Structure formats: structure tokens, C-alpha cells
Amino acid sequence: MSVEDFRRYGKEMIDWIADYHEKVDRYPVLSQVKPGEIEASLPDAAPVQGEDFEAILRDVDEKILPGVTHWQSPHFHAYFPANTSGPAILGDLLSAGLGVQGMLWSTSPACTEVETRVLDWLADLLGLPDRYRSTASGGGVIQDTASSAILCALLAARERDSGLRTNREGCGGSQVAYCSTQTHSSLEKAMGIAGLGRANLRQIEVDEHFALDAGKLAEQIRADKAAGLRPIFACATLGTTSSNALDPIADIGRICAAEGLWFHVDAAMSGTAVICPEYHYLHDGIEYTDSYSFNPHKWMFTNFDCSCFWVADRAALINALSILPEYLLNEATASGAVFDYRDWQVPLGRRFRALKLWFVLRYYGVEGLQYHIRRHIELTRQLAEWIEADEQFEIVAPAPFNLVCFRHRGSDELNKRILDELNDSGDLFLTHTKLNDLFVLRLCIGQSRTELEHVERAWRLITETARWLRTDGR
């Protein structure tokens, strides 16, 4: 593609995206296609001759869009959000345009150093302990997801415990890790990947607010030690996926410190809230932690993927993941004066993801981000009030930030019908979970474009649908 064509088509694409964002609220938020429909609309083989860019763009409209679930729609309240913003998209565009691969410091020093600096900024905003700074013993790195961050934390814990023996000789089956029944499934997956065994993850029971019961954790660790096992790792969650529960960091931290466990905090969703000083109290006990992650690609207007991961002792992480073949040797690495981020992650190569995060932080500023976060929390509080006031519905878990877990007081069956009806209509997209064995609706407010009018509409649709389904007697 000539540079002139790139200018022309690039500007068309920018307009296409702008138009899309202007009308994204008008699409059915959950794609209405059936399995195989999109594939069937595409040819069986790659084109032999090149095609016009206009023809490709036309197919985006006609063939791709019907198969898109509109994560950027203000009617998207499913899962957790993956919100985005203009500066994030343009930062990512710049990254694609530069096309650098930042596996080593020397393969693009800016790719490493902007990331290091911006993650130091965020460590300040989150009130993480000084040890987490790159200027002290720690440092931050961008991972693709919190799943990869938790895997890296687990590997660092595994190697710290074994003195690198497991890396060399393989696992022996005696190392044990701890979380709650509400911890994200990525930790169980990571236990399998890391060769530790999913059965060696102890999923500790939770209290009435779905937060890990620290007393039960201490008991389990004692029992495992008595059985000759090696407790190596515990994870606390700030904002669980199911219900946004807050594990007691200080209580868990004291136990980890006493028993010598690596302590990781997964704040993938709700870490974003902590950049508002009024939520710093949630980090009570953070001084006990060894690693921490949160995802700007969920709620901080930075498009996927961008999961920030910090370690207090970077040597533990690097020791677990470093390997240095001849063809990657270079002076800067040999000097020890630089970070080579390939040693902080599973893959070797890496994009310049720090650009989009840097763009977002600079364009919004800290106050701008705080404004939008508080706005979402306030909208959620408002919705929770309406639910509380409606005797047909009940809230089933605390809603500290931007997620409400609620249900109609009728049967699980009715709640499931409400969910399916709404999602099939395309007007709204919610998801569900199970809490205390009940089928529960989850409504999360975190899209960049979600305003009061959208939340009012969502609540109206939910109550109307419930009324209609009950009247209809189905």
C-alpha cells in the first residue's frame, strides 16, 4: 500500500470508527448471529489477487458487523467491561504504525522506559509500597491479561520456594497455593499450566459477603504443613469476578508473612477505583504483598490488552523467567543497567503497549480519570437504590463499585428467562453468576459512554421484562 493510499484509507478508517462510536448504541448489543453464520459468509479460500480496500471495508459493514457483540455500547453491562477511549485507540494506532518489538531494552529503549515510568506513576496513584517502584527493588510491566500476570506471580513464587530447582528439574507435587472459592478461574488454570496441579489449589470458603475467610485460610495452611506439603502462594482479590467481593488483604497478608507465602493481589477490575484517594483504605495491608495486578483495559479507558503487573522483588520474577541465548546478547543487557521485559513475561516479543496507557493518562489527567470512575460508581449506587426500592427484586451482594448483583425474588428459572429475553432482544447485555446457589443477574457499569439515561433505560427494560414474563405466565 503506497503512503498516499495509506493516508486516504487511514482517514476513511478513522471516520468509520468515529461513525461507529456515534451509532454504537443503535446496534443489537449482543450479536444475534447463529454459530457458523459469519464463517459461511466468507469465501472458502484466500483471494488469489489483491482486492480493493473499499471492498474490504464494505465487507466489514456487511459481514463482520452482524457478528460483533458491541463491547463499546452504552448498553453493554455484561462480564466486566473492556472500555476504550479516543486517546487509547490513537496510542494503539501509533504503536502499530511504529511497529517496534520491545523484547529487549535495546530493541527500542523507549518501549521499555515509557512502560517503566508510567507503571511507576500508577504505583504512586494506587499507593503501592515503595518497594514496588523500578527505582527500588521492584517494578511494573504490562501483561496481556490478569491471567498471565497471575501465572507469572505463581511461577516466581514456585521458584522462590524451590530455589530454582523446579525450573530446572520440574515440579514435585508438594507445593500448594491458596485462594477463595470466588477467585478467578485463571489461577486454577495457572496451577495446571505451571505443573503444580489444579488439585493443589486450596479454594478457601468465603464469608457472607463472598470475601475469603482468613481464619479458614490459616487453618488450611497449618493442616497442609502438618501433612508435609509446602504452602507457597496465596491470592487475594480486590473485586471478584462473580460479585466484586473484597478479600481482607491485611488479614491474609499477616498470615502469608508469618507462613512465608508469596502474596499476590488480583485487583484486575477494582484496582482502577483505588486511583481515587477515597478508596486507598482498600489497600490496608498492601505492605504484606509480593505482587499486584490491575487491568486498565477493563475500567480505565485503555483498550484491551493492557494488564499492569508489579512485583516488589523483580529478581524473583526475572530468575523464574530469564533465559539468554547468544543471538539476544547485547551490551545494554550485559551491563545490567536496563530492564529486558522479555524476562518479566511468558512470551519473548512484545508490542509498545505503554503508548496507549501514556496517552490515556496524559489526555485525561488523574482528575479526568477520577471523574469518570466516580461517575460510574455513582450511577451504580443510583441503580442499587432503585433495586432496593423495588419489592420484586433484591440485591444479593454488596455493590462497592460498579457491579450490582441482584435477582428477581421469583425462581431461578424466571431470572434466567429475564436474562435470556433481554439478551436476545439486543437491547441490553447482562450476564449471570451463582451466589449461594441462586441464579443471580450481574449488571456492570463501566462503558465510557454509559450515562444516567442508559442506566434508567436498563432498569426500565429489566422491570418491564420481568412484569411481562410473569403476566404472560411463562
Added chain:
Amino acid sequence: MSVEDFRRYGKEMIDWIADYHEKVDRYPVLSQVKPGEIEASLPDAAPVQGEDFEAILRDVDEKILPGVTHWQSPHFHAYFPANTSGPAILGDLLSAGLGVQGMLWSTSPACTEVETRVLDWLADLLGLPDRYRSTASGGGVIQDTASSAILCALLAARERDSGLRTNREGCGGSQVAYCSTQTHSSLEKAMGIAGLGRANLRQIEVDEHFALDAGKLAEQIRADKAAGLRPIFACATLGTTSSNALDPIADIGRICAAEGLWFHVDAAMSGTAVICPEYHYLHDGIEYTDSYSFNPHKWMFTNFDCSCFWVADRAALINALSILPEYLLNEATASGAVFDYRDWQVPLGRRFRALKLWFVLRYYGVEGLQYHIRRHIELTRQLAEWIEADEQFEIVAPAPFNLVCFRHRGSDELNKRILDELNDSGDLFLTHTKLNDLFVLRLCIGQSRTELEHVERAWRLITETARWLRTDGR
């Protein structure tokens, strides 16, 4: 950012990138900054108030660009390329603009189905066995890197061998894997990550062309079995990182089939060449393989990250990586009629990376891609001729595609000085390796903009530098 501002700044960013690509050959290709220089140019804290987009763009020019190593420069001949193109950048931009997260089929059916279809197209172009098609027992998925692909292949092998016991209970230290001394270091790293132990990777000796010696592989497998170990996995490389060596797929494949090993082919770099039919012979024996990967983000004009990974038996991969919590349950998944790609990879979330690959395949067409690949191979052949004809230099490994490994007939010290002098000048960027214990220069030709004039210039600079260093007596 308002939609109107997005239009304005987006078009500015497109022009910025177009201007950058027009003048990228004029920047020092290897960044000349010292460790810490970029960080020192950035403030100590995130801005409290938001800033103008213009101010951010100005800092890109003044603070970021000096720290960029220009991977898209026609003078970049280091490592392997990570080339890009207009359609790839715009496909990636569209992905950022849509902002979908394709962890499940239902979270954006098009994100899954375009990927499945495009990888079936590529399986056809590469002449992979029918089993690899999504319509048969296999299928393809986009990973971030070949490192992640090889880890997934290894995990699938580990679980197939143990009947999922290792996933559940952890590794026991008796499973062994095989590669050559020239295999990419990511396999050794993956052995550590997977809890199998780096010491349980057997790095088999290579022949005079740096290709794995299949006879020695068979011997080692027999010895390990006799010692009570469990050989589970072997990797052949099509185009090793060090010298672009080609392991004998058919010979290794027959051994793997007889001994029951999972057989993975890592064609990260040179798989791209095989979309030209004249290289299909390199896949002789491909019917023995269980998995295959190659990176369009290296040499196929698709910007990083985009590593294509296929398995012949998708159930083996999914069994190793699947986990299904309540909050991800949905009708499409329950029906079994769809692929949920989160079960084909380490992370949960995923971007719509198939768009850029689809854009590239459509815009260039198969013939367009073949044209550019053949052009790079021809330029490399031309350079190899010049080196052969110069009695001061020698070629030290076969150069089948787009990499030449060569050295001045002088000392290692002289070769290292030539390398440093050229890289420090900013005029050219080469890297090195060691072959037969000699310090060897690697020059790879794979950038989208590299033409004959650039290769002529590179060779002139190399010979002039060598002459000058020898005359100078240093």
C-alpha cells in the same frame, strides 16, 4: 475525547504515521540513546490535569522517537523482522476501534469465526494436512508469539501423555522433551514454565548445516526410555533463529510416530516462504506432525503480534487448557457448536487480531504476498553472491530464504568490531550469533520497504567498515 476530536486527531495520527514511513530510512536505525535517557525526559508523576493532544504528539516527536529502534526501516537487518504494512495497521486500528474482547464465541462471534476461517485459508496455502482444518479434527488459533504457541503445544503433549493427571496433580519429573541445540530458547523456557524442568529438555546435536541429527534423536529417546523416562514431545524448526537451518521433518516425524511423541513444527520465521508452492517440498513429512506454528508478524506484512498455531487434534489442546466457571457459561458454549478460543491459549481475554490478517490476505492476495516473499529471497540470494565473490568474507551456513550468516575471514574480534561500528553509526542494524564457536554476522532481509538499493548500500557499508577497521589497525 469527543467524536469530532477523535476524527481530527485520528487523521493527524494517520498523517504522522504516513510521514514517519516516508522518512523512516533517514533515522538512525538502532536507537542511540543511553540507558535511562528516555525515562529521565518524562515527568516523575502522572499529570493531574488532562493535556492537549497536540502536546502529547509533540512529545512523541521529541521524547519518544529518539528512543525508538526503527524496525520498519529498510536498513533494519537484525534478528528476524517484524514487518508491517498499510492494511495490517488499518486492520489493527479497526480492532482497537471496535474494542471487542473475543474470549468466547458469544462475546463476538465474528472475532472467532473470521480467525477460524482465515487460519483454514492459511492451512491450505501452507499445504498442512486435512486434519489441521477446523472442519476436521483440528483448527488454528492466533497466539501472541511462537513462544506461547510452543508452550501450548507442550502442555497439550504433557496432558495427552498423562491422561490429564499432570494438570490435576502436578508434574512428576519423568516427562522428557526433545529439540536441537539450535531450537529457539522459548522451548527451554516453556519446559520451566510447564513444571517439566529445563533439564528434561534434550538438546540434540546438529549436522554440518545446523539441522537436527535424527539418528542422534532416536538414540537419545531409546536411552531415556531405557532409563525409565517418558519421552513426550519433540520440536523441529523450519528456519532456526540462529542460522535459518531446516530440521528434517520427515525423519523426525517417523521417529515421533514410532515412539508416540507429540511432534511440533516451529516455522515461526520460514513458514511464510511455504505459501510459495516451490517451497512445499519443505513440508515433506508434515503428515506426522501434531501441531505447527508460523508468525505472519515476522515476514508476512502483519504487524506484531500475530503468531498462527494449528493443532491436528483440537481436543488435546482444549483438554489441557479448558476451565469453565459459572460466570462464563452460555448457550453457545453449552451446545458444543462453537470454538471458545480462551480454551486454546494461556490468557482468558483476546483482541480481534484476525482482522489485520484478513486485511493483509485480501489486500495483497496470495499472489501479492508471494511476489514480496520471492523478492526478499532474491535480494538475499544476490547478497550471498556478493559475499561469496569477496575473498575477505565467507558464508558460514546455507541461506535458503532471507537470512545470510557470514563473517569476515579475520578474527572474532574484528567481526565484533564491524558489527558494533555499523550499529553505532545508525546507518544499519545487524545482529550476530555463534556457529561452530565462531562469531558470525546475521543479515536478514524482510522489511516491507527493503529494495535492491538498500541491500547494495548495506553491503558497501559492511565492506567499507571492514576495510577501514583493518587499515586503521584497530
